[in-house]
Every structure is written in structure tokens, then in C-alpha cells.
Amino acid sequence: MKTRSTTIVWGAILIGFAALFLVGTFVDLSSFSGGVITAVAIASLGGLLVLGGVIGAVVRAGRTTESAPAQDESS
DSSP states (O other), X not given: OOOXXXXXXXXXXXHHHHHHHHHHHHSOGGGSOXXXXXXXXXXXXXXXXXXXXXXXXXXXXXXXXXXXXXXXXXX
16 A cells, blocks of 8 residues: 555644644643744654654564565475
């Protein structure tokens, strides 16, 4: 199955907005400037995407080693 980058990008954007609204309900964000909020949101999403990429690479590497065909040494 081929990964669609647009789905990942839109998903990250929606998660970012949802996280911002969720944090805004628990914390008074009026004391922070818009630039600080934007920088923290971008850094957090970037970290989550990197973590997701690492997890995906580990899962893919595990899947390819398990499904590798056995070597026939009889010839």
C-alpha cells in the first residue's frame, strides 16, 4: 500500500488545530504571543511526524525480514 503524503499533511494540520483548541480550554493562552504558540505547535507536530516516521520504518523493517523468502541451498 502506497503512503499518500497529502493525507499525512492534512492529518497533521487537523491534529495541530485540535491540540491547540484542547490546550486552549485548559490553559490561558492570552499571555503568550501568537509567534510562540505557532512555533511550539510546529515543533510539536514536527516531532510527532518524526516519531511516526521512525515507528513506520521499524515496523516496515520488521515486516520485510519476516516475509523474506527462505534461501534454497540444495542446488
